[in-house]
Amino acid sequence: MLYTELIRLWDEAVQAVDSRDWEGALSKLTQITEPTSRTLFVSACVYIALGQLETAIKALDQTIAKDERLAVGFFQRAGAHMMAGRLEEAMTDCIWAQKHMRGNSVIDYRQLGLRYKLHTWQVMYNAAAVHCRMGLWEKASDLLATASQERGGGRAGPLEAALESVSKGEVLTPLLVPEGEVFRPRKQDVEQLQQRDFLGKAKVISSMIPNDDFGGFEPLRLQKPGYYEPKGDGSQDSRYMRLRSTYMANGPGELTIPSGGLVFVFSDGALTVSPQSSTMGREA
Structure with missing residues (x-):
């Protein structure tokens, strides 16, 4: 038994x-x-x-x-x-x-x-x-x-x-x-007789990387140069840049970005905070 x-x-x-x-x-x-x-x-x-x-x-x-x-x-x-x-x-x-x-x-x-x-x-x-x-x-x-x-x-x-x-x-x-x-x-x-869910429930997580269409397991993502580089609606000038000094928001809709933070710059000058922690692009 x-x-x-x-x-x-x-x-x-x-x-x-x-x-x-x-x-x-x-x-x-x-x-x-x-x-x-x-x-x-x-x-x-x-x-x-x-x-x-x-x-x-x-x-x-x-x-x-x-x-x-x-x-x-x-x-x-x-x-x-x-x-x-x-x-x-x-x-x-x-x-x-x-x-x-x-x-x-x-x-x-x-x-x-x-x-x-x-x-x-x-x-x-x-x-x-x-x-x-x-x-x-x-x-x-x-x-x-x-x-x-x-x-x-x-x-x-x-x-x-x-x-x-x-x-x-x-x-x-x-x-x-x-x-x-x-x-x-x-x-x-x-x-201990009670059933336990060790795996948890599946969750849908949206990527913070702009235009990211990867739908697999993140550790299995192919690591290619520029793979994480977002695309800015056809613009050729979009890129990551690191701020030399803190950028203070001047009004609603703007973000305050600390010195050293990475941002993605579209061709129209808009700033988007990137989740990347490694150094990429040029310094702003």
Whole structure:
């Protein structure tokens, strides 16, 4: 599969996700014949949004198979396993997610195209949620108490609320990557899909050389002596001349010509500025 085709389908699927068109997103994702771990993660998120947990778990299995160190993949699959009632599998995924945090308190996935930060306390929260479903309330409380020690922006509130729920014997709702947050292709790759006109559009350009009838490519013009010499309506005295001093216009219709400028002199004395930059003719 061409990489450009992969990017196009991936981008169109993400646009459908943004519009909450889950079926439309799946129609694009299923056309990808060589999915990556990130496009498979997108598929899993769409299946979860549609409530198709078994298919979502299979997509996450493939995601992790392609990237076995993707902590957010284990985290998402742990939540899906819990929702499907597979507690042992959910606990195993929490353990693997914690392992692949690699000692970091947070992993920011924005560089990979996912606008989401996975925190260690979120992984521990899901582990506590599994213990709640197993009836191990004390272990759930211990996990939440340990997680609450990691103070930071927005961490204390949900953990304290979770501790209070556990103390009341209430089962915790598993955490997942927020709906609509998926891996996205790089902006630069998407922009390169647009067609570009490197040659530009043809333009008709009129020559500044009087009576020039050449219609070809300028660099291919034959370079002959006097070839650029304009013709002055049958006059034999027309010629190029270079001004020794600046000529100031005396009225409307006249030009001011700096010293050293080339002019073409017709037989009637009229002056015409020439585009030539080389020295030609005689000095005026």
